[in-house]
Amino acid sequence: VKLRTLTILGIYGALGISSAWATEGGVEPHGIPGKALIFAVVNFLILVILLGYLLRKPVKDFFASRAALIKQDIEESQNLRDCATEKFQEYSQRLKNIEAEMEALTVELKRAGELERNRIVQAAHERVTSMKETSERVMAQELIRAKEELKRDAVVLAAELAEKLVRENMTPEDQKRIVKQYMDRMEHLS
Amino acid sequence: MRGGSVAKRYATALFYVAQEQGKLDKFQENLEMLSALIRGNPGLRETLESPVVAISKKKAIFLELEKKLGLETGVKNLILILLDQDRAAVFPLLDLVFRDMADEALGQVRATVISAAPLGDQESQIKGLLEKSLGRKVLLETRVNSQLLGGMIIQVGDKVFDGSLTRQLENLKEEIVKRAVA
Numbered sequence: 001v002k003l004r005t006l007t008i009l010g011i012y013g014a015l016g017i018s019s020a021w022a023t024e025g026g027v028e029p030h031g032i033p034g035k036a037l038i039f040a041v042v043n044f045l046i047l048v049i050l051l052g053y054l055l056r057k058p059v060k061d062f063f064a065s066r067a068a069l070i071k072q073d074i075e076e077s078q079n080l081r082d083c084a085t086e087k088f089q090e091y092s093q094r095l096k097n098i099e100a101e102m103e104a105l106t107v108e109l110k111r112a113g114e115l116e117r118n119r120i121v122q123a124a125h126e127r128v129t130s131m132k133e134t135s136e137r138v139m140a141q142e143l144i145r146a147k148e149e150l151k152r153d154a155v156v157l158a159a160e161l162a163e164k165l166v167r168e169n170m171t172p173e174d175q176k177r178i179v180k181q182y183m184d185r186m187e188h189l190s
Numbered sequence: 191m192r193g194g195s196v197a198k199r200y201a202t203a204l205f206y207v208a209q210e211q212g213k214l215d216k217f218q219e220n221l222e223m224l225s226a227l228i229r230g231n232p233g234l235r236e237t238l239e240s241p242v243v244a245i246s247k248k249k250a251i252f253l254e255l256e257k258k259l260g261l262e263t264g265v266k267n268l269i270l271i272l273l274d275q276d277r278a279a280v281f282p283l284l285d286l287v288f289r290d291m292a293d294e295a296l297g298q299v300r301a302t303v304i305s306a307a308p309l310g311d312q313e314s315q316i317k318g319l320l321e322k323s324l325g326r327k328v329l330l331e332t333r334v335n336s337q338l339l340g341g342m343i344i345q346v347g348d349k350v351f352d353g354s355l356t357r358q359l360e361n362l363k364e365e366i367v368k369r370a371v372a
Binding site: 162 | 306315319322323340341342344351353355356360362366367370
């Protein structure tokens with residue numbers, strides 16, 4: 001392409017020189033210089049043709065890309081416009097329904113609050129019941145334990161009393177008798 | 191543990207000497223006497239076991255005592271050897287080991303009776319009963335402990351027969367508590 005461009009520019013240059021040369025050769029003392037004008041016109045036409053030939057593809061490409069860009073911009077604008085329209089319609093619709101929605105939301109919130117309240121009350125009731133049962137169970141166990149402790153204390157006291165009585169009333173004869181009984185038992189076992 | 195094996199070694203040697211001489215009971219008596227003397231005199235024990243008292247001095251003290259006690263030659267020589275080797279501390283254990291070996295050889299067993307009041311003539315009955323049931327001669331030792339309330343406790347070796355009123359009351363108490371709580 002470069003070679004072709006250079007060639008074409010070279011030809012155009014040669015023509016330009018010949019044009020200049022023609023101008024030098026055909027200057028008239030007054031009026032419009034006929035020959036020079038023809039050369040200039042021809043030169044201009046050649047320039048236009050050359051430029052048309054050389055710039056045809058880049059210009060075409062430029063305009064094509066420009067057209068694509070514009071088309072894309074138009075499409076994007078169209079999309080944005082569509083979105084905006086859609087949003088606008090949606091918000092318009094929402095605004096129209098906002099009262100009803102608020103009403104529904106209030107009802108829903110009230111209902112949720114009621115449910116939550118009921119749930120908390122129910123949980124509290126269950127907790128109270130459980131605590132009551134636990135307390136009753138613990139109390140019952142404590143009562144049993146206290147009874148057992150009381151019995152044990154009574155037995156210990158009775159034993160201590162018995163020990164005291166034995167100590168006070170034990171005679172040497174009693175001691176001999178107890179030893180004898182134990183010996184009999186041992187003899188019987190052996 | 192090391193003291194135990196040393197005591198056992200000396201006791202075994204003494205046991206064979208006593209057996210050879212047919213004086214097991216005599217040797218045993220001597221050792222028991224010596225043991226009781228040392229037990230009853232902590233100062234004597236400390237002196238004989240002290241590492242700062244010269245061995246010659248310990249031996250002199252012992253020989254002085256021996257004159258009064260009239261120990262068998264075998265026992266006397268063993269004690270002198272122990273003092274020479276500065277091993278008087280093993281004597282109490284040696285006495286116990288020898289006693290067990292001698293008891294075994296003589297076919298006798300030791301029993302202790304702890305009663306709430308002195309046993310009197312029942313002591314011989316208990317001894318007879320034990321000899322009958324154990325089939326061996328019984329060396330009976332008696333002690334009084336008024337805390338038992340009544341009755342007695344018999345110890346034979348590692349066995350204990352508790353016939354005291356304290357034990358009976360305790361058993362009764364446990365039984366009543368068990369029934370009351372159940």
